[in-house]
Amino acid sequence: MTSVESAIPAHLRADRTRPTRKSAAFRPPYPSFSARFAPSVRQVVMAYFGVQHPSETPPPVAEKALARLAGAAGSAHRERARYVDEAGYHTTVEIRYWTDPAEFSAWLADHDFWTAGPASPDAGFFLEVVQPTVRRFETLFSNDRREGIGVAAEGLSGEIREHGYWGGARDRLPLAQTDPLDxxxxxxxxxxxxxxxxxxxxxxxLIRSGQEWTETDGDERRMYLAEVEPVLRAGMDFLRDDGRSVGCYANRYLRVLAEDGGETDKTFGLSWWRSLEDLETWAESHPTHVAIFRAALKYLSTMGPAARLRLYHEVTVAEQGQTRFEYLGCHPGTGLLRAVA
Amino acid sequence: MTSVESAIPAHLRADRTRPTRKSAAFRPPYPSFSARFAPSVRQVVMAYFGVQHPSETPPPVAEKALARLAGAAGSAHRERARYVDEAGYHTTVEIRYWTDPAEFSAWLADHDFWTAGPASPDAGFFLEVVQPTVRRFETLFSNDRREGIGVAAEGLSGEIREHGYWGGARDRLPLAQTDPLDxxxxxxxxxxxxxxxxxxxxxxxLIRSGQEWTETDGDERRMYLAEVEPVLRAGMDFLRDDGRSVGCYANRYLRVLAEDGGETDKTFGLSWWRSLEDLETWAESHPTHVAIFRAALKYLSTMGPAARLRLYHEVTVAEQGQTRFEYLGCHPGTGLLRAVA
Structure with missing residues (x-):
């Protein structure tokens, strides 16, 4: 029997008042891993700098801000991605990660131009930030290529126990050992x-859930692009357009950009939810996600261990005081503006 | 917001050391109900009297035993069903329910012929009994027509809270409030x-999970028979033939018989599992059950509240001393004979 370890690192383990869903005898059907941060890391920062415009080509005000942001060094990891939103606005997001909120605060004090205004008629700017303590987020990787906040970690765990079943994300969250996270x-x-x-x-x-098909080719690549991706996209579209009915405030389906601005073979969904429970309920029972799950199961059972698709996600459950949402000149359907009753 | 109650009746509620999976704010997507037994009922009996034979027509030894069983009055509820098993044996099962183990013991002392022997070369006989305390089983009905052990109950609950998500069966089991049931x-x-x-x-x-399409007609009947039933059957066949790989010791897919021996528009799956956890894991993640779940979701979303298909199940987790398994002249693939290492 393969040896597995808990996704929760030793220094964050607590006496559970809320047991995991699976027993100690449970073995996941395939391997997965979690990012391991140095025990000195107590809180991280995930910051999304977005700029939106109706035109496909960024207007000068957007170009200028993106160039200025590109020149602002100082985070643990950064990347860019883009998508077209529910209102048809082309949107570019630069994501920045830090492993120390004080460093982020100092950096932001020096680079507070993004939402400083005044608003432009050509482009809207938004800044969405969560700063979870390490008890309030978890990561999952199907392989050894880290993404997102995981890039800022020390490394990866061994094979973890708490995955491959509904409720696994909750069982990987250190705070959920003792808190329902309602x-x-x-x-x-x-x-x-x-x-x-x-x-x-x-x-x-917040969930960021990504896939990379760079190394796929032949039948595997065709199967991903023809059978899996369209089902994934339909689920992403549902959450974007009708997500509020299931507790999803906002959803974006982004394409990761290369250094030169071209598209990579990486996408991810990024969605804000009222609660982890709402996310769980959609994932395990809504027809749009059951279809995604079924397509993924078929793909993985066809490909077996030879599958070269890479999957990962990160889930955060934030306290109110650990968030920052700013919208400057954005249309009213942008991000958490939709969540305001 | 619809008022809901716990599936666990007041007299069986305990201070949970194992929280339910869903919060108090969760509302199921459709109504369901549990059987309510008189508080004086402490333990029930579910007894399966089976007879198998290679011939389609029951040989005289089987006919005679079934007639004798038919004449033996004295249980709270009884019914007959039949199926063809993995070895091609035609099998008839009479199911008997009692709400008092002492009554069952007395009855059995007077009617101990079923597995008394000697074995016949023409037919095999088996008796499979579980006698769970009321903390060790739960029932679920989509409507007000009770089936199985539920027929022996006083009535039905109002709409219950703990259903419509993976893990609901565990959350309905009184003993699972404090016990992992490993x-x-x-x-x-x-x-x-x-x-x-x-x-x-x-x-x-043990799970008995049934469906009745008596009242369906037109498109609904066609959709059940053409789109749902074949997917259900494929899942039942998987469990019957390959279930041991996922912790299922034995599975039967039975057709309920009318008083005159003809077939009704009712079927049910009946399967023995190593543990509730193994059943949960198959149900929520195995391709054969994900396909069943998806077909059912599509059917129910197409039909809406007008759907006339009736669904129910009962799940029991038994102590060793609450079971009785006897096989007389049965082939070695019968029931729990397959579970013996």
Whole structure:
């Protein structure tokens, strides 16, 4: 029997008042891994700098801001991605990760231009930030290529126990050992000149869930692009357009960009949820995600261990005080603006 | 918001050391109900009297035993069903339910002919009994027509909270409020003349899961028979033939018989599992059950509240001392004979 370890590192283990869903005898049907951070890391920062415009080509105000952001060094990891949103706006997002909130605060004090205004008629800017303590996020990788916040980690765990079943994300979250992570309170908005700020409910949930098909070829590549990706896209479209009915405030389906701005063979879904429970319920029972799950099962059972598709995700459940949502000149369907009642 | 109640009746509620998977805010996507027994009922009996034969027509020894069983009054509920098993044997099962083990013991003392022997070369006989305390089984109905052990109950609950998600069966089981219900120990067999008895591992799990399409007609009937039933049958066949790979010791897919011996528009799956966890893992993640779930979701979303298909199940997790498995002249693939290592 393969040896497995807990996704929760030793220094974050607690006496559970909330047992895992699976017993110690459970063995996952395939291997997966979690990012391992140095025990000195207590809290991380995930910051999404977005710029949106109706035109396909970025207008000068967007180009200029993106160039300035590109020149601002100082985070643990950065990447760019783009998507077209529910209103047809072309949007570029630069994601920045830090493993120390103080470093982020200092950096932001020196680079506070993104949502400083004034608003432009040509482009909207938004900044969405979560700063979870290490007890409030978890990561999952199908292989040894780290993505997202995982790039800022020390390395990877061995094969972990808590995956391959519904509820695995909760069982990997250190705080969920003792806390139900229920949504608390309401969403509110504040207005200051052109800037709209949003304070979400407590235990707001963020998932970034990605796939990379760079190394696939032949039948595997065709099967991913023809049979899996369209089903995934339909689920992403449902969450983007109708997600509020199931507790999803906003969803984006992004293509990762290369250094030169060209498209890579990597995409990810990025969605904000009222609660982890709402995310779980959609994932395990909604027809759009059951279809994704079934397509993925068929793909993986056809390919077996030879599959070269890479999968990962990161899930965060944030306290209200660990978030920052700013929208400058954005259309009203942008991000958490949709969550304001 | 619809008012819901717990599937666990007040007199069986305990301070949970194992929380339910869903919060108090969760509302199931459609109504379901549980059977309610009188608080005086402490333990029930589910007894399966089976007779198998290679011939389609029952040989005289089988006919005679079935007639004698038919004449033996005295249980709270009884019914007959039949199936063809993995070895091609035609099998008739009479199911008997009691709400008092002492009554069953007295009845059996007066009617102990089923597996008394000697073995016949023409037919094999088996008796499979579980006698769970009320903390060790749960029932679920999509409507107000009770089936199985539920017929022996006083009535039905109101709409219950703990259903419509993976893990609902566990959350409905009173003992699972405080007990993980993990499999314990091993399966062993004993031999006495022609009779083989099996003692299963502790926390052996039984599920009876049924469907009735009597009231369906037109498109609904066609959709059930053409799109749902074949997917259900494929899953039943998988469990019957290859179930041991996922912890299923035995599976039967039975057609309920009318009083006159003709077929009704009712079927059910009946399967023995090493543990509730093994059943859960198959149900929520195996391709054969994901396909069943997807077909059912599509059917129910197409039909909406007008659907006239009726669904129910009962799940039992038994202690070793609450079971009785006897096989007389049966082929070695019968029931729990397959579970003996």
């Amino acid at each position: 949504a608390a309170g309401t969403v509110s908005a504040g207005f200051s000149g052109d800037l709209v700020t949003v304070v979400p409910n407590g235990n707001l949930c | 499999a314990a120990g091993t399966v062993s067999a004993g031999f006495s003349g022609d009779l083989v008895t099996v003692v299963p591992n502790g926390n052996l799990c």
